[in-house]
Amino acid sequence: MGCVLGKEDRRSTRDLRHSSRDIRRSSGQSSATVTVAGDVSNVVKVERDATGERETARRHTGDFPGPERRRFRMENQQGWPSWLMAVAGDAIRDWTPRRANTFEKLDKIGQGTYSNVYKARDLLTGKIVALKKVRFDNLEPESVKFMAREILVLSKLDHPNVIKLEGLVTSRMSCSLYLVFEYMEHDLSGLAACQGVKFTEPQIKCYVQQLLSGLEHCHNRGVLHRDIKGSNLLIDNEGILKIADFGLATFYNPSHKQPMTSRVVTLWYRPPELLLGATYYGVGVDLWSAGCILAELLAGKPIMPGRTEVEQLHKIFKLCGSPAEEYWKKSKLPNATLFKPQQPYKRCIAETFKDFPSSSLPLVETLLSIDPDERGTATAALNSEFFTTEPCACEPSSLPKYPPSKEMDVKLRDEEARRQRGLSGKTNTVDGVRRVKVRDRTSRAIPAPEANAEIQANLDRWRVGNQVKAKSKSEKFPPPHQDGAVGHPQDASHKAPVSFGASDLFISSSTSNTKPSGGSAKSAGAVGGTSRRRRTNKDDPQMAPSRNFIRGLKPSSIGLSMDYLFKGRSEVVGSRK
Numbered sequence: 001m002g003c004v005l006g007k008e009d010r011r012s013t014r015d016l017r018h019s020s021r022d023i024r025r026s027s028g029q030s031s032a033t034v035t036v037a038g039d040v041s042n043v044v045k046v047e048r049d050a051t052g053e054r055e056t057a058r059r060h061t062g063d064f065p066g067p068e069r070r071r072f073r074m075e076n077q078q079g080w081p082s083w084l085m086a087v088a089g090d091a092i093r094d095w096t097p098r099r100a101n102t103f104e105k106l107d108k109i110g111q112g113t114y115s116n117v118y119k120a121r122d123l124l125t126g127k128i129v130a131l132k133k134v135r136f137d138n139l140e141p142e143s144v145k146f147m148a149r150e151i152l153v154l155s156k157l158d159h160p161n162v163i164k165l166e167g168l169v170t171s172r173m174s175c176s177l178y179l180v181f182e183y184m185e186h187d188l189s190g191l192a193a194c195q196g197v198k199f200t201e202p203q204i205k206c207y208v209q210q211l212l213s214g215l216e217h218c219h220n221r222g223v224l225h226r227d228i229k230g231s232n233l234l235i236d237n238e239g240i241l242k243i244a245d246f247g248l249a250t251f252y253n254p255s256h257k258q259p260m261t262s263r264v265v266t267l268w269y270r271p272p273e274l275l276l277g278a279t280y281y282g283v284g285v286d287l288w289s290a291g292c293i294l295a296e297l298l299a300g301k302p303i304m305p306g307r308t309e310v311e312q313l314h315k316i317f318k319l320c321g322s323p324a325e326e327y328w329k330k331s332k333l334p335n336a337t338l339f340k341p342q343q344p345y346k347r348c349i350a351e352t353f354k355d356f357p358s359s360s361l362p363l364v365e366t367l368l369s370i371d372p373d374e375r376g377t378a379t380a381a382l383n384s385e386f387f388t389t390e391p392c393a394c395e396p397s398s399l400p401k402y403p404p405s406k407e408m409d410v411k412l413r414d415e416e417a418r419r420q421r422g423l424s425g426k427t428n429t430v431d432g433v434r435r436v437k438v439r440d441r442t443s444r445a446i447p448a449p450e451a452n453a454e455i456q457a458n459l460d461r462w463r464v465g466n467q468v469k470a471k472s473k474s475e476k477f478p479p480p481h482q483d484g485a486v487g488h489p490q491d492a493s494h495k496a497p498v499s500f501g502a503s504d505l506f507i508s509s510s511t512s513n514t515k516p517s518g519g520s521a522k523s524a525g526a527v528g529g530t531s532r533r534r535r536t537n538k539d540d541p542q543m544a545p546s547r548n549f550i551r552g553l554k555p556s557s558i559g560l561s562m563d564y565l566f567k568g569r570s571e572v573v574g575s576r577k
């Protein structure tokens with residue numbers, strides 16, 4: 001069993017970080033040492049170097065009796081397993097690991113692309129926590145890097161509307177790592193999907209205000225979340241919303257822009273610039289997602305549930321209008337040629353959402369601007385008339401108490417209901433076509449698995465058939481090591497021109513079925529065993545199909561269903577019933 005030091009040690013280290021900051025603020029001296037932790041076995045001293053730039057936290061071993069001191073030294077050296085230090089040293093250096101056996105696992109409460117999440121009891125404090133177990137399948141570098149990035153980012157954030165990383169637990173035996181979080185009973189998508197739950201305007205304002213406050217904090221600290229969606233907005237029984245899942249987050253510096261991957265954000269919440277392949281972007285990506293969530297809460301269902309990137313962009317243009325000619329020229333986005341529609345679309349947000357409270361429309365319009373620069377900032381959104389017009393946001397504590405309603409709870413409840421109805425194991429089919437329950441389809445964000453997987457599969461076949469040199473290049477997404485925002489060169493494949501017109505795709509026809517897809521970073525290649533399978537055509541220049549090639553294919557063979565494209569066209573985005 002790995003690890004070592006108990007909760008008190010970790011807490012001490014955290015405390016001392018705060019305390020040393022306080023010292024710097026208040027004393028203005030060039031160096032300081034102070035004892036911060038109370039109990040004798042955990043006395044810790046904070047030392048600050050002469051410049052005040054660096055804070056160092058050291059356990060004051062002098063206060064320990066001999067054997068204790070020896071134990072501490074040994075544990076301190078061996079606190080982290082070497083395999084973990086080797087792969088994520090920077091991220092975990094500031095943390096002291098907890099022993100896995102100081103937690104009692106209660107239930108599995110969630111499953112993500114690279115993790116399982118458990119409800120657990122902290123046996124030292126009795127507190128209920130969430131343990132996010134990162135799966136290091138064969139030490140898959142992506143899982144490790146997502147985890148390392150999440151830890152690094154979370155240690156820079158401290159806000160009531162951002163989930164707090166409370167500790168790390170490791171076990172040398174199982175080669176796994178747990179992130180310890182405060183336990184949150186609900187998530188927004190689970191709540192919204194609950195039968196009978198219909199949020200009032202003050203409640204929606206309360207949630208969105210908290211979301212924007214959390215985002216404002218992230219952005220002010222130079223962090224882009226890059227996966228804002230309902231299931232990543234956790235809510236506790238006091239009505240406090242916290243932004244969670246920073247596995248796709250990145251640091252960015254607006255005055256020193258670096259290229260970043262565009263393969264981020266779950267499809268339904270992904271802004272047009274990312275769908276068009278932008279590699280220079282900023283806070284606008286999170287604000288777009290926030291706009292989708294605001295409109296979703298007001299409409300009572302997701303507003304743009306696309307199943308492929310093509311369909312997603314089509315839905316965006318249909319609602320928000322296609323960009324003006326100057327935008328296409330100015331943006332120089334890699335996929336502009338691919339997705340530029342032949343006919344311009346007129347913006348129709350106001351008509352589509354005519355039943356929304358009038359004070360919400362300017363904010364929806366702003367956040368869903370095609371041009372990211374027009375989306376403003378989280379601070380500006382918080383100052384918008386939506387929040388100053390009556391009825392105002394309610395107090396979080398006045399929000400109703402809901403039964404457990406995470407996506408997983410909803411899934412389990414649905415399964416149970418199906419079982420009760422004796423339908424378990426049977427597929428609900430009509431004419432051989434699987435009918436998706438409306439609630440399944442409309443109320444849950446599909447975590448963007450393989451974008452255009454069908455196209456990909458057929459392109460693969462085509463490549464083999466044409467003996468194209470098929471040097472497999474899996475879409476390793478945001479391969480953090482290739483994400484410029486974390487100081488590495490960005491995947492150059494995004495810069496490759498793609499030469500077929502989406503407008504062609506919009507008017508081709510087919511009857512083939514398509515699956516919801518989307519291909520965000522994590523889903524496209526994070527977890528062992530899946531990354532090699534998940535690729536998208538536009539990420540590999542070798543696989544960029546020519547216009548003639550696409551035209552030459554039977555529509556069904558490229559997996560694009562005009563059926564749904566047309567359906568998408570006539571589909572009303574909808575307003576709250």
Ligand SMILES: Nc1ncnc2c1ncn2[C@@H]1O[C@H](COP(=O)(O)OP(=O)(O)OP(=O)(O)O)[C@@H](O)[C@H]1O
Nearest residue numbers: 110111112113114115117130181182183184245406
């Ligand atoms: N602190 C928490 N308290 C309660 N439940 C949580 C907590 N953190 C995560 N969960 C649950 O676990 C699920 C998966 O967690 P998370 O999104 O962080 O994992 P992930 O592997 O990054 O997932 P994804 O692939 O969806 O991005 C969440 O949707 C949520 O339901």
